[in-house]
Amino acid sequence: MDFHIFRFFHLILVAVFIFHDSWCYCDEAGNYSFMKNATSAPTLSHFDYIIIGGGTAGCALAATLSRDATVLVLERGGSPYDNPAATDIGNFANTLLDVTPNSWSQLFVSEDGVYNSRARVLGGGTVINAGFYSRGEEDFMKEAGWDREEVEAAYEWVEKKMVFEPPAKGWQSAFRDGLLEAGVSPNNGFTFGHINGTKFGGTIFDRDGHRHTAANLLEYANPNTIVVYLHASVHKILFTTTKGNQRPKAYGVIFEDASGVVHKAELATQDSMNEVILSAGAIASPQLLMLSGVGPAAHLKAYGVNPVILDNPMVGQGMADNPMNPVFIPSPEPVEVSLVQAVGITKFGSYIEGGSGLSLSISLTRSFLDGVLKLVKKTKFPTHLISKFFEPLDLRLNVTAKAGVIIQKTDGPFSRGHLELRNTDPNDNPSVTFNYYQDPEDLNKCVEGISTIMKVIESKGYSKYKYDGVSARGLLDIILALPTNLRARHITSAFDLKQYCKDTVMTIYHYHGGCQLGKVVDNDYKVLGVDALRVIDGSTFLKSPGTNPQATTMMLGRYMGQKILQKRTIIRGKEEEETVKTEL
Template sequence: MDFHNFRLLRCILVAVFFFHDSCYSDEAGKYSFMKDATLAPKLSHFDYIVIGGGTAGCALAATLSQNATVLVFERGGSPYDNPTATDIGNFVNTLLDTTPNSWSQLFISQDGVYNSRARVLGGGTVINAGFYSRAEEEFVAEAGLERAEVEAAYEWVEKKVVFEPQVKGWQSAFRDGLLEAGVTPNNGFTYEHIVGTKFSGIIFDPDGHRHTAANLLEYANPDNIVVYLHASVHKILFTIKGNERPKAYGVIFQDAGGVYHTAELATQDSIMNEVILSAGAIASPQLLMLSGVGPAAHLTAHGVNPVIVDHPMVGQGMADNPMHPVFIPSPEPVEVSLVQAVGITKFGSYIEGGSGLSLSISLTRSFLDAVLNLVKKTKLPMQPISKLFESLDLRLKVTTKAGVIIQKVNGPLSRGHLELRNTDPDDNPSVTFNYYQDPEDLNKCVEGFNTIIKVIESKGYSKYKYPGSSGRGLLNLILALPTNLRPRHITSAFDLKQYCKDTVMTIYHYHGGCQVGKVVDNDYKVLGIDALRVIDGSTFLKSPGTNPQATIMMLGRYMGQKILRERT
């Protein structure tokens, strides 16, 4: 009997004889190196300090631990504390959970679009829709990555967390509709990013249980790694000697009890040991600024002292791929599925879909209340929305007999920026994405909607829509819902350009803020500073592939191996 089956049998026996469901909570037992930050000493020393136990951070830390000591800070808790919350049927409820210390932290951009930040070990892989697809060849080439090593890094990730989907009725019909709409050829099942329609990997196993970047820590050397949970990093520490470049040597972090601790690099005069930011596209540029690395005038205005490096590009180049859903009520029962099939169009929109998702009405109400509270707290310049939110419980009753088709605009070309709102690292900074500022993004959106309409009205999809319903008519359903806080300028879906602007949502693929060539070099080292790198989606110039999680995990593994080679 192998270890996995032995552990499962033991769990079942415990549950039967002691009436205690420990089968999934016992997953955390594999990670003896995972500790609450309240147990941290006042001062500790490690070869590498990784800030952020998310999509990139887990892969990076697990790799580095093979030949060095590694400390990981995660501001949230563990996904193993509540394993059923990550199951496929709880996807929407977990993503929209706004209770204190939830895994998903609500933030609203200055554009009036609500979004989420992960605060849990495993990062966005714990709360996302689970689709796994590799980056396009052009992305890898532009990033200057070695193709063979990229392939090996992807495969390393895939062995732990990726599964081939069990394709059923709705997803098959969606695939057929895409092909009929001209998104060809049919590429079958593949992880590769190629034009046409395909099925790709998912991080849900056949039983609907989610596997996340946290599972990559199974690769770690447990003797060389410590992961502190509920650890909020407040500042990166630097040494400055005369005219030498600043050098990172440690961090200050706070535990859940409010106690401050310090972690330092083990040998500060070593050129190998480093602090590595993997906190994501919001927190990485934010923490650089709070540590004195960013636009000097902006930092001084917020009382950040001293300014270590005047780095005007920190926080610039922020982008978020626009997303638009179309809900299609179905006369036939549909399976519960998240993204399995995708249409990669020639014009630059990606078409994805899911089916059978249900939404808790009480959670809907609490989410809308949280939006209102955040608007008041941050004083966002939004339209009055109180009346818009009245009686929405009835409108937002999503039944399980429905499909949803979404489009994501590739790139995007539109860019924004991030600024400090205050000096609290756990609070949301001010973020502006400037959706559809570039007209090319808007053209892609219009073409994407035209494609979705063709899918809905195709023969292949016809079983899952009511006779007589039209694609354009279904677009009007969104106009009754508070998909964002932006003013509405239209009352129908016939002006697709205005419709795109008014109803824009996020697909949670925001990136930028510490971009390669502007804030970090091609080895992800922060320009002008020693012993400090940024390795996460904040370095991207565009979102890779249809969905970025595969590439972010790959990058953590890829760079971990490269750093270790430099160490020898």
């Protein structure tokens, strides 16, 4: 066949895959035909791309790559379609705080003494988060070196499938009015953009309160070229044996199913462009690199990781988590159940967000406390701190009634920490330190953020949802009395907002770093020093993009999937052209 005719038909097929967005080989419950339990996996399989992690970035990446390649997705958790009611807005707190074995939310306690969660479900954090959707800021995209038009197209690809405009009801509207009165202006209305002032952003909850997740992006996938294995725990990335100065090259992975049976998946050998891609998140991606022999050599040897494939001391470094400080406001009026919709993007680097009609505490369930008790034994925090904080509480309390919560999230942050192995079990939590508020600039942002929240609470616009005679300062004392973390309190007679920020710090679940751009991966997200291996997820971020990172993380999966396919098409075209010339 004439080469140009061959290329013509090839491009037609690619175009069909790209523009035919109505693939959905799934039943009414949302179960895809290509989604299987890992117990059904063969002992050995071969794919063009092996993606570790079917989360926020991984689903978008897999759906895109499947248009012109065979793709295997290995997800350690289950399917969000197994219990769709659990993802509805009214069950947000219950699902996030369900830390029982095999739940979608895996509890971990950082070495800083702050409770946190990791998603273990297809769709990742989009299954358990507060659902807010807002694009990243322009400076973030410039620093990453992304093409603006392609970024825009990738965001729109995500938004078409799963993003909605929130209803802006009573409490959220009053919160918006309070923000404007507190000086967080102008009023930018509804927008996905990251703009200084007050706005309503997007949400992944539809008008009926049903959550849409990154797993929905798999509706874009070619069902004939993709396989998703659930409950597939990846233990190790496999590399070719290094000889002399030859660079190590990833060629496959070892994973285990729920029955403990070990499987191997390898890259198809007929194509030099095939790759293993880590999209396991900011905790698991650096952890798996280390367990596979890529990381600080001395640390890996101390834990018996053998062989050490590449000594890179930057793996696990640069860990950061945006600190959050909340204020709960009991309301004399009924409030709607709402998660983050209105947001104040301040000029001083604090983001003010809020929700209503949800639980007033994150720590009032027995299973959550049991989980904390188990994990605290692995940290530097003594168990007597647990008793000190939790024994006075009535653990049967279930406060879900009339109340709002307003939080400040510190932009950046500048404070950085690190991740280290605790053991060689990939299913266990590694040791993570975030060093909250270590940098004075972060602390200053918190102080201004809390001060702004106090102005919102005292504003005329918000007054309907606050009891008369209750001061904003008095509400802060309530937080000091709650076990928001395991850190020792430093209460003095003189109230100090800086100390308040340190004492009541919580997570907003926007942790990132560990495989940072320029330190662990290059600008194409290829792991430095090895071949056929990339990391595409939030572990590569130098900071958390926008007010909330999920929009940019999903966009990144789509964006890089497109980039990879474009490069693949170019290289394949050159190889085919050379083959035709040779045959002639």
